[in-house]
Amino acid sequence: MNCAECQEQLVPYIEQLLDDAQAEQIAEHVKDCPSCQAELEGLQTLQGRLVSHGKAAAQSDLEEHVMNRIIREQNVRLKSAAQASAGLRLRRSIMKSPMTKVAVAALVIVAVGIGISVIGSGTPAFAQVVRSILEARTATFRVVTNAPDQPATTMEGKFMDPGLGRHVMRMGEVETIMIMDYVQGKGLVLVPSQNMAMAIELEDRPNELDPGRINVFKVLRDRIIAAQENQDESVEYLGESQIDGRDVIGYRMTEDGTDTTIWADVDSLLPLQIEYSMGEALGQPVTVTMMDIQFNVPLDLAEFKTTVPAGYQEMSMQVDASKPTETDLVEMLGLWVEITDGQFPSDLTLEAVKDLGQAIEGKLNLPAGQKPDLNDPAFKEFMQTFQKINRSLMFVRNLPAEADWHYAGAEATSGDKTTPICWYRPTDSETYRVIYADLSVLDVAPEELPQ
Amino acid sequence: MDDRRLLERLKRGDRDALRAIYEKYEETLIALAANLLDDPSLAEDVLQDVLISLVRSVHRLNLRRSLKAYLATAVANRTRDYYRRKPRQQVVSIDEARHLAAGDKGPVQMVISSEQMQRVRVAVTELSYEQREAVMLRLHADMKFREIAEVQKVSTKTALSRYRYGLDKLRSMLNGEVQDESE
Numbered sequence: 001m002n003c004a005e006c007q008e009q010l011v012p013y014i015e016q017l018l019d020d021a022q023a024e025q026i027a028e029h030v031k032d033c034p035s036c037q038a039e040l041e042g043l044q045t046l047q048g049r050l051v052s053h054g055k056a057a058a059q060s061d062l063e064e065h066v067m068n069r070i071i072r073e074q075n076v077r078l079k080s081a082a083q084a085s086a087g088l089r090l091r092r093s094i095m096k097s098p099m100t101k102v103a104v105a106a107l108v109i110v111a112v113g114i115g116i117s118v119i120g121s122g123t124p125a126f127a128q129v130v131r132s133i134l135e136a137r138t139a140t141f142r143v144v145t146n147a148p149d150q151p152a153t154t155m156e157g158k159f160m161d162p163g164l165g166r167h168v169m170r171m172g173e174v175e176t177i178m179i180m181d182y183v184q185g186k187g188l189v190l191v192p193s194q195n196m197a198m199a200i201e202l203e204d205r206p207n208e209l210d211p212g213r214i215n216v217f218k219v220l221r222d223r224i225i226a227a228q229e230n231q232d233e234s235v236e237y238l239g240e241s242q243i244d245g246r247d248v249i250g251y252r253m254t255e256d257g258t259d260t261t262i263w264a265d266v267d268s269l270l271p272l273q274i275e276y277s278m279g280e281a282l283g284q285p286v287t288v289t290m291m292d293i294q295f296n297v298p299l300d301l302a303e304f305k306t307t308v309p310a311g312y313q314e315m316s317m318q319v320d321a322s323k324p325t326e327t328d329l330v331e332m333l334g335l336w337v338e339i340t341d342g343q344f345p346s347d348l349t350l351e352a353v354k355d356l357g358q359a360i361e362g363k364l365n366l367p368a369g370q371k372p373d374l375n376d377p378a379f380k381e382f383m384q385t386f387q388k389i390n391r392s393l394m395f396v397r398n399l400p401a402e403a404d405w406h407y408a409g410a411e412a413t414s415g416d417k418t419t420p421i422c423w424y425r426p427t428d429s430e431t432y433r434v435i436y437a438d439l440s441v442l443d444v445a446p447e448e449l450p451q
Numbered sequence: 452m453d454d455r456r457l458l459e460r461l462k463r464g465d466r467d468a469l470r471a472i473y474e475k476y477e478e479t480l481i482a483l484a485a486n487l488l489d490d491p492s493l494a495e496d497v498l499q500d501v502l503i504s505l506v507r508s509v510h511r512l513n514l515r516r517s518l519k520a521y522l523a524t525a526v527a528n529r530t531r532d533y534y535r536r537k538p539r540q541q542v543v544s545i546d547e548a549r550h551l552a553a554g555d556k557g558p559v560q561m562v563i564s565s566e567q568m569q570r571v572r573v574a575v576t577e578l579s580y581e582q583r584e585a586v587m588l589r590l591h592a593d594m595k596f597r598e599i600a601e602v603q604k605v606s607t608k609t610a611l612s613r614y615r616y617g618l619d620k621l622r623s624m625l626n627g628e629v630q631d632e633s634e
Contacts, residue, residue: 011615015589017596046622051590053571054486055478 001029006036010043137161141293157290164304179306186306197312243273320387324395330439332392333421335385337414337439344409344421344437348396399424404432408450412437420450454518461509473502476519480526483591487530487584489576497533501525516598523592524602527584574624582617589614 006029012018013026030036139159158166163182168175177190180200187200238250241263248263261275274290308314336345399405402425409421419437423444426433431443434450457475460468480501484494501522505512514521575583581603588594588602600610 011618012611015596015611015614017611042622043618046618046625047590049571050575050586050621054587054591055482 001025003029003033003036006030006033007039010036010040014040014043014047137296138299139293139295140297140299142291143167144289144291145287158299158303160299160301160304164301166303179304181304181306184306188306188308190309190312195312197308197314199306199308199314246272248272320391324391324398326395326433326435326441328388329392329395329422330435330441332388333409333435334439335388339385342414344412344414345407346410348393348407348422400427403427409437414438423449454514458509458512458514458518461506469502469506472505472518476522479519479592480522483523483587484526484530486575486587486591487527488533493533497526497529500529519592520594520598523588523594524598526592527588527602531580531584570625571621574621577624578617578620579613582613582620585610585613586617586621 006026009018009022009026013023016023018026030040138161139157141157141159143155143157145155154170156168163180165178165180165182167178169178170176174191174193177192178187179190180187182202185202187202189198189200190196238252238261240247240249242248243263246265248265250261250263252261262271263273263275264271271293272291273293275287333344337343396405396407405422405424407422412419412421415438417436417438417440421435421437423432423434425431425446429443431445432449433441434444435441454472457468457472461472477498480498481494484497488494488497504525505522512521575586578586584603585599588599589596594602596607596610596614599614600607603610603613605613
């Protein structure tokens, strides 16, 4: 055996993969060959070094600081690992469940009720539109939502002063009833076909309840009257027209990039139809039409009860009704990064939220589940995540144009403290708030902003 | 307690069993993950994922090999996901490694401040991922080449040669230091 042949076989030799005869040959050669012996020792030393350094690299003496923390967290997480797996499976079934869509819709409606203008399709229009007519004790109406590439959705609505709302929505075969009591700060979502109920509790509401927010038609009527009396610049008079054979007059109000067109009865001034377009502000144009509006029809108070009917599986949800803040946005970005393994939203729109849903599904390669257990902590956690997302979208949506909002997080790598994700200028501030990819937030002078 | 009994208990939802498994294999699996990843601070996350998926799949788990090999395989598979998903970090050359500032790499890498250790680490990152995986599965998880071959979906012979060429490459990169340090 020559040296080249020997060295060729050294690794299999060390690993004891050679048969006895071959091993014997190597051993013989190495014994008499200093060069191959050095080669063999070098290999063995390297292996030992890789093992010991490898372990050290993983453990090392930073235990005092970092590892202790990691292990602490690890232990906490481990405790819940068994639960987590059940929770993960649940999340998947939740994403496919009509209850999810319902719950999201409920959040939107809640947000509307507390006077925060909201993103998305459907109900948000309701917010502006239905700040209602002063003397209207009750109202019934139909809301039709149109968005590109999506089937129109219709919702039957009922309103009762003070601050009671009931909406019935159909998605396929599933009927969903959403009841809100803004005075009590309570809500109820029912899916009768599945016997599911979700009780909603509004937390941290502003102390003073604005009557204009409780009576959802009031603001709208005030605006009509004001516009009639002195031609407010923001309101455009559209003249007379006809809807369903009735004479109407129209006004168009433009505010924050949204158009609201109101067609009201010439004589009574009660709105008959309200068209609401959200323009391009939210990534895609959405129009909402509120029609067949009737005021002061007798309604049954029992229809607005927020207690869970007998026989329903119940879950409860706390909804943070305080004004969304930057903190909501930062927390949401943190959740997003966690769920998507380090990615940021492509944009802060409802479309991007759909991506998130897919990320959750994609991550959990599990068989589709059955009906979710509404009281499972994982379900609640999931709902809280959605709530957080909703609130941050509201925060961004509510920023005035002067805030100069920018989002640049689409390609960012999480944890990078130098990559800005988004920035805006708070009212009356000379500096901008910049949120970075490590979720730190700094005040930055305008001239130092990212290009 | 042997692994079979631990798994039986885990199937019944015994959390102490999960903890026992964790404590038994933590060192090995963390070392494996840390050496397969460019960012060793992710090793904890990998182990966590692996344990969660163990809990999730324990009911249909039918071990053909040791639990250790099973978990090491799971770590390797999971790590490969991380590795593919993330753009590869810029790897510094051996010469640059001696100038590496310890401070700017995050807390876990900070402790790998000894120059020797850093050099080994840098050398490892210069291997192809397949070679690196073969080396680490053999040295940290004590896997047989037949098992490594299974993880990598190649023949035993290929797994062995990946290991061998990996070691050769490391030796040539670290040439001259090995003897110095071993004395």
